[in-house]
Amino acid sequence: MRRIRIGTGAGFAGDRIEPAVELAEHGEIQYLVFECLAERTIALAQQARMRDPNAGYDPLLEARFRAVLPACRARGIRVITNMGAANPVSAARKTVEVARALGLRGLKVAAVTGDDVLDAVRGGDTPLDGNGETIGALGNRLVSANAYTGAEGIVEALAGGADVVITGRAADPAMFLAPLVHEFGWSMEDWTRLGRGTLVGHLMECAGQITGGYFADPGFKDVPDLARLGFPIAEVTEDGDAVITKVPGSGGQVTAATCKEQMLYEVHDPARYFQPDVVADFSGVRVTGAGPDRVAITGGDGHPRTGTLKVSVGLVDSYVGEGQISYAGPGALARGRLALAIVEERLRLTGVQCTELRAELIGVDSILGPKLSQTEHEPREVRLRVAGRTDSAAEATRVANEVESLYLNGPAGGGGATKSVREVIAIRSALVPEALARPAVQMLES
Incomplete structure (x- = not known):
């Protein structure tokens, strides 16, 4: 059965760069995903863009791409990232500038926009969570409003031949789901496969957490060689099942326990994990050891998406x-x-x-x-x-x-x-x- 190998190059804005280079050079991957955006991060990026119209993207974008683009270009690895934050277009321009400086001609870079809904909700009666206050009531205190978008725009960019896809506030799992939809031709109403692809994305989105980083607790959960922690690779099949692994010889570990912790991370109800593309159901997932630093993830399901999107309001x-x-x-x-x-x-x-x-x-x-x-x-x-x-x-x-x-x-x-x-x-x-x-x-x- 055909498999796609996806690596995670970053799990947050300030993450290490060396593990991403290791994945690009030795991971035998087809896609490298950098997940660098948190709720508060994009509000701060919007502030930066207000001060400078060309700013508002991840400050480590240039350093990351200088480090990984040569290997990615040489090996045909496509890159997907939300490092665009509040300004994906400027981030794409900077990426083109970096590519040219590296002598990488013909690199196609796509900026995916549409998540910024500030103008659409400013002054309106959209209720905020909690106390019944509306977005309109915030007045001049309102800084940003960015919706968690799904895989659609990324799939379109990949279909258009993009080597690098840069988004704003895409949902974290969507960046991993999109290449699976693109490569395997999944329907955007195939809820079971979308649910399984979302599970893969959720497992992978925090990078070193699933390879033992956040898992480590000396004397209780010992993890080797954390100073050289390797970032994860997902080998995904056409039916959405996966094996989670890492580059051989890199630090850390991939075990059933590291995968189970990450699967439950930030999930309120494993049977109803709301995402822009699908309501994922992790309740029937099986996690099984498949060899040293190899864990099989099988099962999982999904249900129709809700038709609404969560918006982070800064x-x-x-x-x-x-x-x-x-x-x-x-x-x-x-x-x-x-x-x-x-x-x-x-x-x-x-x-x-x-x-x-x-x-x-x-x-x-x-x-x-x-x-x-x-x-x-x-x-x-x-x-x-x-x-x-x-x-x-x-x-x-x-x-x-x-x-x-x-x-x-x-x-x-x-x-x-x-x-x-x-x-x-x-x-x-x-x-x-x-x-x-x-x-x-x-x-x-x-």
Whole structure:
């Protein structure tokens, strides 16, 4: 039975580049997929595009493509990625520029757009999840609105001969489903195969998670050679069954356990996993060892898509002012606690308006809180962190400044103070009719 081999070159925006090169050079793959877009990432990319119309795509796009395009071109590997983020067209232009600099003439690069629905929903009564607020009520706080699109636009680009396909907010599994639809000629109403292809995409989308990266837990789940972690390969058949593996000799491991963890990752109901192309059903999937670093994934089903798309809505939520300072040596814990008390009182005395305040000692009580973190053993060093959420950058700056002032106005021996103020972009979700997000393909050539 014919098989297509797909590799994952990245599982998030800041992922390593070397495993993708390893896949391109030694993976014997036909497709290399870079999944680099999270909910908040695209809102930040939209902000970048507002500042510069040519920006808004993944900042590592150029470095990644300089690293992998020569091997991909030489071996006929086609690349699919959502590194276009808020600006797939500019990302495609940059990719053509990189290809030309590398001497790769005739490379076809497709930009798939249509996910940006900001103009369609701005000012409207589309309800947001949670409290019944509408998108229109956000007013000037609204930054972005991007729909999770399916495989259709990517399939069109592949059919048009694209060597590289760059999307915006495509659903993660759709980038893996699209080459299967294209290669095997699956109908977009073959719900069983679409469900199985979506399962493959979901297993592959986080790259090193399924080869043991996020899985590792020393003493409980030991994973070898994580510094050289290899990224996954899916060997997929025409009926949608797959074997998950990796490049022989690369670090990490592929086992039934790593695959099961990833299959359940971020899935609320395994029998109804809502995607733009299909409602996937993982409830009947079988996960079976098929040799060293080889796991067979069989079964799975799907049901008709809902006709609506999830939209990630980015909005300006607040500002956070943060300050940190360290104390070390005898009495470090006591001095750290005194410093916290000073800052908290100063914020009250000066009337800083915080909607939320966190004051903690990193390594002592910053994660589990003071009740669960009590211990008889005092640390020899602590780092104080105070962070305040406010409605303005000016108020946030006052929080950060109070921590820095501990240098001369607080306990002895404070050092390494840092401060920052940042705008907080929050993400809300909404559902819109799928007709609002129609894919369009623009083809460029190096």
